[in-house]
Amino acid sequence: MPAAGQLAIAATASYCFAHFVVGHPVPLLAITVCLSSLGFVRDARPRRVLETAIGLSVGVALAEVMLAVAGRGVWQILVALFATLLLARLLNAAPAVAVAATAQSAIVLLIQLPSGGGWARSLDGFIGGGIALLATALLPRDPRRAAQRDADRVFAGLRRGFDDTARALRTADRPTAAAALGALRELHPVVDDWTTTLDSAIAIARVSPFLRRRLPELLAQRRLLAGVELAVRSMRTIARRAEALTSDGRARPELAELLAAVGSAAALLGRSVHDPAVLAPAREDLLLIARRLDPRLVSPEASVTASMITVLVRPVVVDLAVAAGLPQEDIRAALPSLA
Structure with missing residues (x-):
């Protein structure tokens, strides 16, 4: 309209x-x-x-x-x-x-x-x-709402990818892992839509006297988009690895718990599009998760292949934390050494 x-x-x-x-x-x-x-x-x-x-x-x-x-x-x-x-x-x-x-x-x-x-x-x-x-x-259109709708679609798909991957690892269910990978692959055009809408919204806000006050909010959303886009790419790799792991029929609840925790933090980031106040607890959650991202702590007796899941989660947490406004140096300093 x-x-x-x-x-x-x-x-x-x-x-x-x-x-x-x-x-x-x-x-x-x-x-x-x-x-x-x-x-x-x-x-x-x-x-x-x-x-x-x-x-x-x-x-x-x-x-x-x-x-x-x-x-x-x-x-x-x-x-x-x-x-x-x-x-x-x-x-x-x-x-x-x-x-x-x-x-x-x-x-x-x-x-x-x-x-x-x-x-x-x-x-x-x-x-x-x-x-x-x-x-x-x-007479600008309302670009902020359109960008929020696209962001909601991206975060809904990302949360589904986290949840399905965690469920697949918890129950050793390969079809669920395949569904998670499919959901994450389907996010590519959705992320492109969010990028186009947000770029358009920022360009309009720069020239419109009625929307200029929205510019800081839109620029913050661009930072969020950049981190989430990288996280989606990394999650595809994790979902592919999880699909391969489930072929042996062995449940891995500790890895499932880790991915579920990261998924909850990502959901908080999604809510921040409408309520920036939730960025603070999202940053705290991601910092706590980062401090645990050592394969020897998450799954001490896991195989090298299973331990790689924990290693692959590390860039996801870094990207989401940076998207939440945490300096990259701080979140990287919180990661345990792998040496």
Whole structure:
């Protein structure tokens, strides 16, 4: 709904400016360029909006040049569309922008010349792009909530990976270990979504006077994302090792307890997205876990393969602790020596 409201208001404002201020009777391209520049997309960064608006406006202007030089006809349409595709693709790496720019060019080539003159449609395109950029700052979507939703999805998947891996080690259940590995692999696109949403939210907060106060909170969430992304990668390795360990049918409750403890600390980090006050207990929990991360303490009689689980948990704890705001030197100093 916020995105739909932003699009509707911005497109209407583009029409009103082009119609009532500039005097164009039917400023169609002011609306279409504005809508296409903003887009119903996750990435609403001002830079993306600007690049899209420029690409669309260039497509309109190129079609105007073709009409002025060669007139209207079938071969002119072919040349203009081909040139617009190449030029828009050169200006913007996104294929969708090139196609959208070419669609605007086709509109110019096909509709009748407006009463505002030969370059009225180009002016409408630039008006639509400019209003889209203003709307990004003055009518921003709520990027904080979108980033929080993506964060919740990532932490839910990470917690499932911890819980399933711990259950698999506790019961020597290989299918459960395989399910944990699958859940962690499925987190890759979810982490990418969170990254895109958060980068977009930070970029908007930098230019919007209404969201600038949210910038410290969003930057803290970026630090959280960086640590969690590394932890997810390490957990995939642990889940693969756990799946191999369960093949002998032997339960390993001590390793299960360790992973369950780290999973609980990760869940606290997930709650910090909505309540930063829980970061302090999360840091304390991770410090306590770090001090125990010696294979000789966790599982004294375990094989070398089983002991590797404890060793692999160490970078996970470090990454989560850094994400929680603990200096890396402090958490590394808390780890027992493996010598």
